[in-house]
Amino acid sequence: MAIAPHRIIYLIFPSIIILAGLFVQNSYYLQVLTFIGINTLLALGLNLLMGYAGQISLGHAAFYGIGAYTTAVLTVHYGLSPWAALPCALAVSALVALIVGFPTLKLTGYYLGMGTLGFGMIVHIVFREWSDLTGGASGFIGIPPLDLGPISFSSGRNYFYLVWAIVMMCLVVSNRLINSRVGRALRSIHDSEIAAGAMGINTMSLKIRVFVLSAVFSALAGFLYAHFVMFISPGSFDFLVSIRIVTMVVIGGMASIWGALFGATLLTLLPEWLHAFSEFEMVVYGLILMVVMILLPQGLTRGVLDIYEKSKTRNR
Amino acid sequence: MKNRKQETADTSDLLAVQSLSKAFGGLQALYDVSFTVERGTIYGLIGPNGAGKTTLFNLITGVFSPDEGRILFENKEIQGIPIYDVVKTGIARTFQNVELFGGMTVLENVMVGCHVRSRSGFLGAVSRLPRVMKEERRIKQKSLELLDFVGLMPYSDQKSTDIPLGRQRMLEIARALAAVPDLLLLDEPAAGLNAVETRSLGELIAKIKEKGITMILVEHDMSLTMKVSDMVVVLDQGQKIAEGVPKDIQSDETVMAAYLGKSG
């Protein structure tokens, strides 16, 4: 290899995005791409927690929702500018993650899964029942679009660029994090918690910090979602959404930043394709999940590489 | 980085274990064990299965806290300190079952070892300020030096679990050394190694000793233990039954009985 591939990727990837923005004329596709971007953020955040720190969360939609509802409440009820609401949304999400993280991350395995699931459920019920603030089950209307001086992000193309610029930024942040002192410590927790402790890593505190970071990513996605759709309702942040985020991470391939991108792309597009199956959609979707996990438990990104390598060695 | 004291003449005790006891449920894993480790020496810790050797290791490194007794390291009490702070005081360890970070390369494993001797955090990682990058370079260089020291340089880019077991043991030692310890605890470093590997392990231990690092060695390969240790402590059923230089231990009747069963 002449040039390290992880460097080239930072050229290729933005070019693809810029080109996509220029050539995709149809704003429906831009819309789909924007949703893919938002989902990538979600998957990226959870991937840090699940893929790198090895801690499962079945309640991540809660942070997604907290991000969305905080900005909605602040911009609509208190008339704040969305850009002022953004740091608040991230901070609220981080604070909740901090409070919840302390007792929850002491749990392991299925118990951790159940703890996070329960948390997600409770937050969902809060969204639904606190109707004075959240608009209750019928949802929250009138969220303003994003503007930055003269640039309006209400158009599909501008929003597409905004979302993907943020995705790009988060990809870089994640990548830098993973390949740093903290990132190595994080990955060491995944591989052997006891050895990590013996290396002087305060595993509990690190786990909580990653949990908070991953909550912030999710809240960012929630913020973007809220100002894109300009309407939110509790149904968009329920248990099934949490599961879908987990699925994105697992199907894409855990412990690969780019796997999150692929997982998010697949899981966003899959339902669109499956419309062709109409009535069979759920059956096919369930089958795909099962079959992928049975055959390629490493996730598709890694799985496809494995298959490619095998065929290469066989041909030799 | 922590300043290393050049210890040559000073032979004061580095570690003192004083009447340590620990019970799990009804099982008394360790009962009233005391011994001291001199700076710059190698201490062999032996005993049959279930004698409490690993428990002792876990107490010293802060995995558990003792029910009773004290652990003095450089004259400071360290019992009950959480595991990650114990490392900071200067105690590093390896593991009986090779606890490498399988998802990382050989080099990265050692770099994790540098954790306590470096500072940059989340913001540093993301910002990549010159200060952070400098530290990163320093960590990398230090790790490469250590790999060279244990002879793993050619493997630095391989996945840590892909190299042979013997090398993995070496890697664990390099990783522990990256924490710049004063005291290194080796938990059965020769288990599963062949004769050649065991021999180079012995040589490595000698080299580490030359650097002035004190070691406690739990090992079943008696030939190795007896060869490298300056002092040997024998545990049986949670109690210290003998302590002395290897020659004496090898001919000690109590030790013999503990291992071979009471004869006659």
Place this chain on the structure above:
Amino acid sequence: MTRLKWAPFTAIVLSVSMLWAGMDITQARAEDTYKIGGIFSVTGRASFLGDPEKRSMEMVVDQINDRGGIDGKKVEAVIYDTEADPTKAVMAVGKLINRDKVIAIVGPSTTPTTLAVIGHAERAGVPLISCAAGNKITSPVKPWVFKTAQSDIHAVAAIYNHMKSKGIKKVGLLTVSNAFGESGKQQLESQAGSFGIKILRSESFGAKDTDMTAQLTKIRSEGAEAIVCWGTNPGPAVVAKNLKQLAMSIPLYQSHGVASPKFIELAGEAAEGILLPTGKILVHGLLDESDPQKAVLEQYVKNYEKIYKIPVSGFGGYAYDGMNILARAMQGTGGDRGKIRKNIETMKNFVGVSGVFNFSENEHNGLATDAFVMVKIENGKWSLIEQ
């Protein structure tokens, strides 16, 4: 190890190729048809609404085309499923407006999905005729958004009128904890005062709950004279059963959300004596010949049952009306969205399945309280209550 370095490329190549496969690059065909979008929750938790709506819309479009289309041009319906998911609804509306280039949209089926897509239709300037009931959709009025479903306001008014005539003053509410129930609860609470009715207790139940005796017990302990249950199947049927089991004999009012034969089937004997407001479709056979809607209703029911061989549901009519209103508004516009919008807004006395529509600049629903009739379930059948 080296192969892991290729993971980013693999991920990107896979993602991009998937996107490629997902986009059919084919250009929209020449404008020889009027394309109308439909978005209904054909599957998912509101499929009881979306499924008949989709059928009804397809039926109308076929009828129009059989008559030779609008101004000689055929009409083509492009229908997508929202699964009652706001995100999917937004995507579907985006697809309709930008890819299929539809002239107008009928749907979505539920209030949250409608609220989610309103902004997008407004910005694109596409007339949208929602089939959902929520008041928030048309109040305040948004220029491009209309709806054909009777508002909760009228349903609540119908119920309270009936209570007033029976002298009931103290009621307990039991609403489903979703958008439908919440909207109903708001109306019930805000209108109670003007009818001199006092709400003693307001309880809720989950859409999938299996037992509501606890809520009913609580309402009973407050001494309510009647109970209003606001929900869609199957929850209200459970309420009806539980009420019977608790041997509570106070009247039970249901909402128009259960106005389908399915409710009687689910509640069985417990359905006896239940009162509810409904569009006239359920009782079309009982209507007086003089009723303006009678002919429209009978034709709709006859056609629907002939084509689909299944009993008509009370909900498909929303899409039927929506499509018919659209068809009338499109005449002579040549597909100009602005003109269509204007035509709808000025439409008067349009007799539909759900009622007689009179739109105006400030009224984008166009229905009045007379769109509802109160019915009672007797001997497993609907019977009309003369007001």
Place this chain on the structure above:
Amino acid sequence: MLQIRNLKCYYGRIMAAKGVSLSVRSGEIVTLIGANGAGKSTLLQAVCGLLPNWKGEILFEKKSLKGLAPPAIVKRGVSLVPEGRLIFPPLSVLDNLKLGAYTIYRKKEHERAAANMERIMELFPILRERSEQQAGTLSGGEQQMLAIGRAMMAEPKLLLLDEPSMGLAPLLVEKIMATLSDLRNEGLTILLVEQNANAALKIADRGYVLETGNIVLQGASSDLATDVEVKRAYLGKDYDEFYEGRT
């Protein structure tokens, strides 16, 4: 009866047996001694199918045990009394024993199982006394008896024992060993893995000394008992001299 040829097996990533060959003849007690980590337990686990990926040959009554799962090996007539006894603590003593005869009950031969039970009870009268008690409440020695009894319920032809003396007082060790001796006299073949070399060699006919995955010594147990090499295997001798000989 049991022949092991050039057995290599891995325990995790550690090669725990590096080409071990040994044989057990019908009706004898063979003991396998050696220090911790010598590979004794691994060897037993390979024989009874708990370690599926071994190389070499294991023949029981001339038939290979390769690829058989533990239950199938039990049916062939090989039972293991595992290290740490691994009784089922919440179940009663009686139930523990019954489960030992699982394969026999499955064949609907209830009388045979009952007869076995009677025999075990005679062998270890204390188990009869405690038959209704939860097995977890037994003392260490009683648990060891129960573990042996449970294995005997399956009517093994070859009984494998992994460190039966571990954690027991000397008096109890003697008692257990005496019982094993009795069983041998009744015709049972026994392969005994022990750290307690003295106790094991006292009842064994032959012995093997295992060190770091290799057999370094074998012979009649009376010879081994006095051999200095045995001592060396446990306590090591001079390092250089020793490794010179092997590399």
Place this chain on the structure above:
Amino acid sequence: MQEILQYVVSGLTIGAIYAVIAVGFSMLFNSTELINFAQGEFVMLGAMGLVTLWGVFHIPLVLALLLTVAGVSVIGFLFERLAIRTVRNPHPIVLIIITVGASIFFRGLSMLIWGKDAYSLPPFTDTPPLDVFGAKLLSQSIWILCISLVLVAGLYFFYKKTLTGKAMQACAINKKAACLTGIPAERMVLLAFILSAAMGAVAGVIISPITMCSYDMGTMLGLKGFCAAMLGGLGSLWGSLIGGFLLGVLESLGVGLFTSGVKDAIAFIILLLILYFRPGGIISAKSVRRF
């Protein structure tokens, strides 16, 4: 006072259902350390099965019950063989996704078979509600309470008295030791799967008359059942039973004493509290006997 009694009675009915589902979870967890997120779908299949056999084809009730439970057991058998046994890398996260996939698959399949409508069934016996000091106890509730108690007692008997039951316990206690006594552990895992599917089916069958059955009824029931299992101590039979009843009664009292909006939140708040402060559950599976 009468109200409180009514809440308790209502809570016991719904609690019995949670209990049966929880027992299914616990049994499986005991033998396989696996959480089956498709357990709720087995409940749904049980209910829909009875709707079809009894409600549509008018097969005699008892026969329909047995056929339904048997049918769902077969599905459990196939599920274990095709989806669980074949997993190459049984990491918990992978298994969670597989069972979630299975639950979506089952839901989709039932939507195809039974459509999107809800169905209802009459109670097993048509007797008026029982009056317990003013609180109404439905005849179906009595059925539910009896059947679930009989079922758990039956399971208890199975574990206590039969050799197969003891063998299953042995596998749960220590798989290795069980193998060494000649117990075919894999078959026991399969049996655990079948039994837990059957438990789910029974739960579905007995609740079908008091509630409405539809293809998507299972998810929430499954989650609640899981909460109950956690509450009582995952892996403990009696714990699950108690956890189920407790959860039902607490929910019902929550409606009565607070407000119905927070009813579902109660279940999950209790779950969190238990996890934080007593992760072994009320009856800790670790310190107390497992069965």
